Amino acid sequence: MEAKLRFSQKHPFLFGVLLIVMAVALIAGAMAFFGLPSGGFAFSGTKLGQANVYGPIMDADPVVDWLNTLRGDDSVKGVLLRVDSPGGAIAPSQEIYQAVKRLAEVKPVVASFGTVAASGGYYVSAPATKIVANPGSVTASIGVKAEFITFGAALEKLGVKPEVLATGRFKSAGTPLKDLTEAQREQILGLMGDMQDQFVADVAAGRKMHEEEVRAIADGRAVTGKQALVYGLVDRLGGREDAIELLKELCEITDKVPLVEGPVEEKSLLEELIGIRTVELQNMLSAPGWIFSY
DSSP states (O other): OOOOOOHHHHOHHHHHHHHHHHHHHHHHHHHHHTTOOTTSOOOSSOEEEEEEEESOBOOOHHHHHHHHHHHHOTTEEEEEEEEEEOOBBHHHHHHHHHHHHHHHTTSOEEEEEEEEEETHHHHTTTTSSEEEEOTTOEEEOOOOEEEOOOOHHHHHHTTOOOOOOOSSTTTTTTOTTSOOOHHHHHHHHHHHHHHHHHHHHHHHHHHTOOHHHHHTTOSSOEEEHHHHHHHTSOSEEOOHHHHHHHHHHHHTOOSOOOEEEEOOOOOOHHHHHHTSOHHHHHHHHHSOSOEEEO
């Protein structure tokens, strides 16, 4: 009588595939149970974190949430803040600044500059425990700008007369249908002056510098990492590996430890094609005619 074959013997390939699927499911379940971050494996022992600030800063939520996660994880002994950003909107830059500040109060944070960490990119780095920049990194650019366009005159040449109704003389400031009045221009410059004072004060507090020292170079100028070292805006010259070694020194870590990196963002096909996140596009479309930015 012929022996009855087991499923694994009758279908060895299918059985192997099922084993792999079960193993992946078990690992994913274990990662979810132990609260490990998506995008890679981590270990229950000592580790370092990396928070990335890449591209224009328009939405702070992903970075702030990740920084808070790293702050609350006792196994993360220190954090590398990797910055490659030309700046961005003011409020999101301030939110990331505050999250970095809170993180640096409980564990070492070393900011590492890539190609550019200017304006808002420098702003978010200021409260880090230490800042490391490449000699050729472009940084600083401490200043505020407002950008808008007007095409009312062009419309009138086409026989279209624009009308803007507002309940106050400043409400329509920045509309693309009308040029600014002198009073509106002065009012907007007043806003920008206050934002500039906030920028200077926060950089001074983060870097433990006198405000006069920061204000002396807060004229919007961009500088190299080498120049920034002379101005006291960074602590050391070097790349990402140098920054990690400095972070390990501050954490008193001598062994090789895993690095958990985030935030992990999944982009839609549209976001991949246009190179901007949907929420950033929504912010831009819903913004007034003028946009203040660091």
